[in-house]
Amino acid sequence: MTSAFPTLPVPQRLLQVRDLRVQYAVNDSLGFWPRTRQLEAVKGIGLDLYAGETLGVVGESGCGKSSLAKALMGLIPSRCSQLKWFDQDLTDLPLKRWGSVRRDVQMVFQDPLSSLDPRLNVLNIIAEPLRTHEPGLSAEQRKAAVLETLSKVGLEQSLLYRYPHELSGGQCQRIGIARAIILRPKVILCDEPVSALDVSIQAQIIQLLRQLQREMNLTLVFISHDLAVVKHISHRVMVMYLGSMMELGPKDTLFKQPAHPYTQALLDAVPKADPRKERHKSVPLLSGDIPSPLDPPSGCVFHTRCMRADAHCAVQAPSFQVSEVGVFACWHPLLRP
């Protein structure tokens, strides 16, 4: 278990994406005349993903983390200057022709119950990817594969003919994970996989994901708004705000010495289970809400809420500064000792 990617000699690069943009057309009609406006949910994100690592993605709601995951999965249309999964260039390829990438990249969704078809039983839910990608399998072979996967995610065989509504949230999420791993993918994108679960169940699912990662050599992208969970599971972490990447770096650096004021503000806002410290905490709070993505601030998108912002920040967006421990975009970064 290595912790940070820069120390690895030659990590195998699974994903290479540059300047990824996701736009939605939103209805902005006033009165009779129809009118749509473009909402840019992801604005020019570039990142690499290396084999065996877990990349955490954090940010407030509406920052574009789910859109990013869906675009990387090819579930929604996006534009980019480069997109490469496993050395296959998909840059201008239509979503229908992604081919084997669909098999190798799977997703686990946030709401464990609503992401499962209520009319299918557990067997059919988990077997569905097999029907699509391996139509040659017989029913017995499919069932054997499902049983094997069930035991991998720590569920009993007796659940095979149950329906989602009969199961608890934790069990549903395990089934969501089973469905994602049955094709033996290389990468799993987890979109808030533990947010809807009880605290004692959260830890079980996190441990399961880590265990599967070790056993199957999986690469994970773990999206969450919960910084503590992301810190726990990730090797590298990316911080997003209003569709832009603010900072990306190895977990230890990012959580101990963040360079971006937004990362620092997020970290300060997390309450700690330590009454003596927490009672006398006096950190400057981020004021206000996240601005509307339909009407994003000029320059650096964070300048309206940033403690260190000056006039320049409102005019020009900062470009990425690359150091040996990650990248960040800020005119006034916090100093690292």
Added chain:
Amino acid sequence: MRSTRRTTDVSTSRLLEVKKLNVHFRTPEGELQAVRDLSFSLQQGETLGVVGESGSGKSQTMLAMMGLLAPNARAEGQVIFNGDNILNLPAAQLNRVRGPKLAMIFQDPMTSLNPFLTVERQMTEVLQIHQNASRGQARAASRQMLEKLRIADPLRCLKSYPHQFSGGMRQRIMIAMALLSQPDVLIADEPTTALDVTVQAQIVALLRQLQQDHGTSIIMVTHDLGLVAGLSDQVMVMYGGRVMEHARADDIFYNTHHPYTRALLESVPRIEQADDALLAIPGMPPSLRNMPAGCPFAPRCGRADSDCQFPAPLSLVTDGAADHRVACHHTGHPV
């Protein structure tokens, strides 16, 4: 008789006292018990944190205290507020207490605000009904309260409908509404669960400020131990409808006695910990339909033995603070 009790209540400054509260539900499958023998007391300006997972009975306790239980529910015991047992009050009298004296903030600010009415209509209603304020007075007071909660442009806010606000703003409007009549006790049921951490920090700072200004007592219901740590004076940990541990906040965190509290502290990933050890609790919380006869946590507890077939009484710990109570057969020493 009643007046003497009231004076003793004031002398010990016990604002709210809950004694042996039990909540039952009548269902087609028989009677289920959601809360068992819950007791606590709250002084003026004090904050009680109630921690528990879903199904632990924490929300039903609060609804019982507000007289808002579902029609098939029945509450037994005593909730003494200002010398009256709220559970037995007729509706007309109850309405004079809840709202003006006992206010509640709900978890989901979207579903607990009326989408058809403007914020002004919903806020001023409180004062017009409870304090016979005129429309103008009520509007002025609402505006002041919104300003206090640092809502930019309160006038525009009053004229808007709930859907026009973000989750954080809606929650602030809910809090403003609850505080308008300056309640003695504010019950907050998972007030920040649906919000981002930055907004959560704003709301917490706000509650702390309001408590300092008005001396409001707060009951904070949450599953987030971090949230409880900063706000609470006393903490009650619930599981399966029972109180597992009840103590001063410091004792809960630094002198933990109950295995469940310990497990909860260890199973939640914490940002301040460098250590990657995360100890998951095996199994899942019991449902009301098949609650274990003994200690509800026994099936998931590493220290459970044959004693745990019988429920453990909530009793004082031998080696801790005088008000540190724990319900476990194996707590001679801190876990």
